[in-house]
Ligand SMILES: Nc1ncnc2c1ncn2[C@@H]1O[C@H](COP(=O)(O)OP(=O)(O)OP(=O)(O)O)[C@@H](O)[C@H]1O
């Protein structure tokens with residue numbers, strides 16, 4: 294089954310063709326970083342306009358790279374939410390138009406389920422059940438993945454997402470946008486023990502996360518210094534902050550494995566491309582005999598291949614979304 298995936302929930306316009314939910318035939322991503330860089334964050338109206346400009350060329354390129362035409366496609370999977378409404382509507386409208394004119398089956402996909410499904414891409418050894426940690430710009434969530442599409446939520450952030458914390462600290466340090474990848478790079482030059490930042494463990498709900506206190510602690514520490522930081526000090530702050538986030542993510546993911554008595558862990562979402570997180574996850578997995586599934590960095594950040602992978606089991610079961618389906622901005626409860 295060849296599925297055309299379409300993703301436009303935030304600031305990446307992406308289209309992909311994926312065979313049988315796993316083999317990537319193409320995965321085109323048009324990033325809008327240049328559009329939003331000077332504002333230090335995503336400007337929703339500019340994102341929507343950029344999606345309108347990019348969506349058709351991106352879909353055309355995805356079909357071309359797969360050496361296929363719409364006649365070879367068996368179904369369409371499109372991100373329905375959560376995300377920016379104006380952005381989502383661009384991908385959703387185009388997906389509906391293609392489904393309407395070709396008669397192809399269409400399914401709306403939850404973007405976070407897309408991030409989980411990135412682990413199935415280009416490999417065939419991922420088996421249920423597993424614990425899925427999604428760490429992205431808008432989500433820090435733990436799921437118990439029981440079978441395709443059956444992913445009950447078992448923990449989530451009470452405030453900031455991990456990626457959001459990376460971006461806010463980077464903005465505060467005036468490092469540029471998007472911040473996660475810059476902090477990742479600077480951290481390699483810094484001393485992660487130079488500062489001791491808090492780890493929010495939340496003993497009452499230990500599978501939940503909270504990063505706003507950590508963010509405040511970093512900002513307060515810098516304000517108290519009451520002077521410009523040297524480049525070396527900035528590297529140290531980056532490294533110590535990153536270490537606190539990574540420490541919490543790793544410990545809680547392994548706590549979930551223990552609690553549910555599961556030996557397989559999948560980690561995805563933009564922050565899963567963080568080098569220190571990958572390193573600590575690998576160490577912990579090796580020490581405890583846990584199978585670790587982490588997609589390559591290009592599949593951790595937003596892309597349409599993961600949306601096609603998430604939609605495929607539904608399309609295979611004959612589940613369809615109607616052309617009346619609406620975009621949604623937040624996770625449905
Ligand atoms: N190497 C890295 N280290 C840490 N964070 C990173 C790294 N690379 C990207 N990120 C962070 O990942 C986030 C982007 O990831 P992603 O594209 O999955 O999120 P999103 O789609 O904006 O959010 P969501 O999926 O929750 O709607 C940003 O916050 C970015 O700073």
Ligand SMILES: [Mg+2]
Nearest residue numbers: 429430594595
């Ligand atoms: Mg995302």
